[in-house]
Amino acid sequence: MASVPVEYGLILAGILFILGLLGVLVRRNIIFILLSIEVMLNSAGLAFIAAGYRWGQPDGQIMFFFILAMAATEVAVGLALALQFYNKTRTLDTDAASRMRG
Amino acid sequence: MIMFKLLWLIPALPFAGFIILALTGSRLTRTRTAVIGAGSAGLSMVITILTGIRFIGSPPPGNAYVQVLWTWMSVGGFRPEIAFRLDALSLAMITVVTAVGFLIHLYSSEFMAGDEGYSRFFAYMNLFVGSMLTLVLADNLLLLYLGWEGVGLCSYLLIGFWYKDTYNGYAARKAFVVTRIGDTAMGIGLFLLFTVLGTLQIQELMQRALQQWGSGNVMAGAAAALLLGGALGKSAQLPLQTWLPDAMAGPTPVSALIHAATMVTAGVYLIARTHVLFSLAPLVQAAVAVIGAVTLLIAGFSALTQSDIKRVLAYSTISQIGYMFLALGVGAWSAAIFHFMTHAFFKALLFLGAGVVILGLHNEHNMFKMGGLRKQLPLTFWTFLIGAASLSALPLVTAGYYSKDLILYSAWASEAGSPLLWAAGLAGALLTALYTFRMVFLVFFGEEKTRVERKPGMQIKIPLIILAVLSIIGGFVETPASLGGLHIFTKFMYTALPPVVNLPLPATGEFILEIEAALAPPIGIFIAYLFFLYRPRYTGRLASTPSGSALHRFWFSGWGFDWIYDRIIVRPFLWFARIDKNDFLDLPYLGTIWAGKGVNRLLVHTQTGKVRWYAVGIVIGAILALSAMVFL
Numbered sequence: 001m002a003s004v005p006v007e008y009g010l011i012l013a014g015i016l017f018i019l020g021l022l023g024v025l026v027r028r029n030i031i032f033i034l035l036s037i038e039v040m041l042n043s044a045g046l047a048f049i050a051a052g053y054r055w056g057q058p059d060g061q062i063m064f065f066f067i068l069a070m071a072a073t074e075v076a077v078g079l080a081l082a083l084q085f086y087n088k089t090r091t092l093d094t095d096a097a098s099r100m101r102g
Numbered sequence: 103m104i105m106f107k108l109l110w111l112i113p114a115l116p117f118a119g120f121i122i123l124a125l126t127g128s129r130l131t132r133t134r135t136a137v138i139g140a141g142s143a144g145l146s147m148v149i150t151i152l153t154g155i156r157f158i159g160s161p162p163p164g165n166a167y168v169q170v171l172w173t174w175m176s177v178g179g180f181r182p183e184i185a186f187r188l189d190a191l192s193l194a195m196i197t198v199v200t201a202v203g204f205l206i207h208l209y210s211s212e213f214m215a216g217d218e219g220y221s222r223f224f225a226y227m228n229l230f231v232g233s234m235l236t237l238v239l240a241d242n243l244l245l246l247y248l249g250w251e252g253v254g255l256c257s258y259l260l261i262g263f264w265y266k267d268t269y270n271g272y273a274a275r276k277a278f279v280v281t282r283i284g285d286t287a288m289g290i291g292l293f294l295l296f297t298v299l300g301t302l303q304i305q306e307l308m309q310r311a312l313q314q315w316g317s318g319n320v321m322a323g324a325a326a327a328l329l330l331g332g333a334l335g336k337s338a339q340l341p342l343q344t345w346l347p348d349a350m351a352g353p354t355p356v357s358a359l360i361h362a363a364t365m366v367t368a369g370v371y372l373i374a375r376t377h378v379l380f381s382l383a384p385l386v387q388a389a390v391a392v393i394g395a396v397t398l399l400i401a402g403f404s405a406l407t408q409s410d411i412k413r414v415l416a417y418s419t420i421s422q423i424g425y426m427f428l429a430l431g432v433g434a435w436s437a438a439i440f441h442f443m444t445h446a447f448f449k450a451l452l453f454l455g456a457g458v459v460i461l462g463l464h465n466e467h468n469m470f471k472m473g474g475l476r477k478q479l480p481l482t483f484w485t486f487l488i489g490a491a492s493l494s495a496l497p498l499v500t501a502g503y504y505s506k507d508l509i510l511y512s513a514w515a516s517e518a519g520s521p522l523l524w525a526a527g528l529a530g531a532l533l534t535a536l537y538t539f540r541m542v543f544l545v546f547f548g549e550e551k552t553r554v555e556r557k558p559g560m561q562i563k564i565p566l567i568i569l570a571v572l573s574i575i576g577g578f579v580e581t582p583a584s585l586g587g588l589h590i591f592t593k594f595m596y597t598a599l600p601p602v603v604n605l606p607l608p609a610t611g612e613f614i615l616e617i618e619a620a621l622a623p624p625i626g627i628f629i630a631y632l633f634f635l636y637r638p639r640y641t642g643r644l645a646s647t648p649s650g651s652a653l654h655r656f657w658f659s660g661w662g663f664d665w666i667y668d669r670i671i672v673r674p675f676l677w678f679a680r681i682d683k684n685d686f687l688d689l690p691y692l693g694t695i696w697a698g699k700g701v702n703r704l705l706v707h708t709q710t711g712k713v714r715w716y717a718v719g720i721v722i723g724a725i726l727a728l729s730a731m732v733f734l
Binding site: 021024025026028033094095097098099100101 | 710717
């Protein structure tokens with residue numbers, strides 16, 4: 001079985017991370033921001049798995065499970081926040097929630 | 103020996119009472135509070151008396167017993183111990199402190215009954231008794247200093263006990279600050295002693311001082327003068343006497359215990375305890391005598407013009423401590439301690455009697471609004487009369503006579519004495535009788551002006567009676583040669599203090615001195631009778647002449663000391679403080695404030711409230727951190 005070089009995995013993870021990051025920075029819709037965070041989390045997970053594969057260690061996969069669990073809780077809390085946010089402001093635009101500005 | 107082993111309990115019991123009362127606050131019932139407060143002092147008294155009997159019955163080797171509890175600290179060569187020393191001097195002190203202390207606690211349990219700060223009062227009082235016992239039992243000067251500051255703190259707390267009145271707080275602060283001047287001098291004295299002699303353990307210190315310093319040594323003089331400074335502050339002697347009359351703002355039992363019987367005599371004790379230093383510095387010792395003589399006269403004249411009954415007693419206390427200093431100054435150490443003992447009895451009695459009058463007349467302090475109280479308060483009148491007679495040193499029957507006579511005799515006959523000191527003492531004795539019986543006549547004789555609302559109960563009467571008995575029989579342990587020549591007290595004191603060195607005096611000379619000392623009080627009482635009972639109108643006319651009223655005002659204000667201190671010290675200090683408020687030292691701190699405010703004004707713009715901008719901030723931070731890690 002031909003093995004995929006570890007650099008490929010890392011590069012893919014990096015691309016995904018930057019995509020997610022740009023999404024967080026650019027999008028104003030709170031749902032899309034959550035989505036982008038999810039992409040960033042998964043890219044980090046991918047990097048872990050690639051690295052674990054490279055060193056022949058199970059640690060990378062274990063870390064991925066942690067990330068998975070964290071992402072699940074993040075979604076739960078984040079969606080609840082989004083719902084509350086929408087109920088309060090009748091919009092999903094995060095810039096509307098700027099009452100705490102200096 | 104078993105009795106001596108309990109020595110530590112004597113100060114520990116009042117401290118325990120303080121801790122219990124302080125921790126439970128006002129949750130205990132008043133009866134329980136009184137039982138704990140007075141009980142701890144009473145138990146301490148019982149142990150003291152038992153120990154005293156044991157001590158006199160079979161004295162320990164060297165006439166002193168030292169109980170080392172533990173080493174306080176060990177820093178380099180400095181190892182002060184928590185150790186108590188029992189000898190004739192400290193035994194006399196703790197007996198008076200615990201006995202008078204217990205009686206005043208008992209009195210307070212009724213006197214303070216209506217007060218909301220009942221448990222606070224007893225907590226402070228117990229703390230005071232414990233600190234005072236630590237002071238007199240301490241085996242080294244550091245522990246003594248701890249007790250010294252402890253009693254100062256309690257004095258402050260109790261003068262300002264009714265703190266809701268701002269005047270009381272002012273009086274408390276004044277007492278604290280003025281005594282602090284003396285305490286600072288004493289602290290410097292301790293540093294000096296330790297640096298030069300290398301120890302603070304009193305006996306060791308005295309021995310080294312004797313070995314290293316000759317008579318008239320400058321170092322000994324400096325150390326003695328600094329310790330004297332502490333004593334002057336605590337004992338309210340010239341020039342630090344101004345706090346004591348104002349200290350009367352506290353409750354009357356406090357004045358009786360702290361500002362008459364015990365704490366204010368701590369200075370006398372300190373000088374007696376370190377008498378070796380003072381013997382090595384004849385100049386300082388002479389100063390002690392002169393200060394005592396001047397103080398007793400000045401305070402006597404001031405007492406003569408006061409209208410507040412407690413202020414009369416306060417000036418009288420200053421004056422009587424002046425006698426003790428006079429005795430110390432001429433080397434009659436044991437005479438000073440003897441007068442301390444009798445003074446504690448009769449002055450506490452007088453204060454407690456005054457307390458009954460004040461309480462009975464709804465907090466009336468002005469003697470001119472009292473009068474004719476002898477029928478309404480018969481027991482208080484008789485005990486007060488005994489106390490007044492003892493204070494005036496009425497010959498033969500009172501304790502005050504024997505102690506004062508001994509001091510006057512020593513002032514003349516001692517090596518360090520002089521006829522001038524004796525004359526000042528004699529004039530003071532006349533003055534004492536005069537102002538004391540002025541007070542008695544104004545309060546208890548003449549026409550009745552008010553009705554007594556509140557009659558004293560048993561808890562007040564018992565201490566009065568016991569103290570009255572002590573004010574009479576307390577002096578019979580020491581009589582002059584012509585009256586049997588008993589020397590029980592001084593003989594006992596000589597086990598701890600050196601005897602007074604008297605110049606040879608013919609027996610007739612001694613007799614003449616005694617006659618004169620015995621005549622002064624009756625003459626004073628007679629003058630008081632003439633001026634304040636028989637023809638009070640003359641007195642009023644005399645006081646209303648221009649010079650008379652000027653003199654009256656001058657004496658009334660305590661010889662203008664407060665005025666002088668206000669002009670010389672307080673006002674310049676306040677002026678300097680006002681000017682100093684805006685000095686350049688503040689600039690760095692003000693600059694910090696301005697810089698902080700400016701940066702805040704800038705940074706506030708970054709707080710847009712938009713989540714995305716914060717995310718950008720995080721990203722930039724992360725990139726910077728990462729590049730720092732990679733490239734540096």
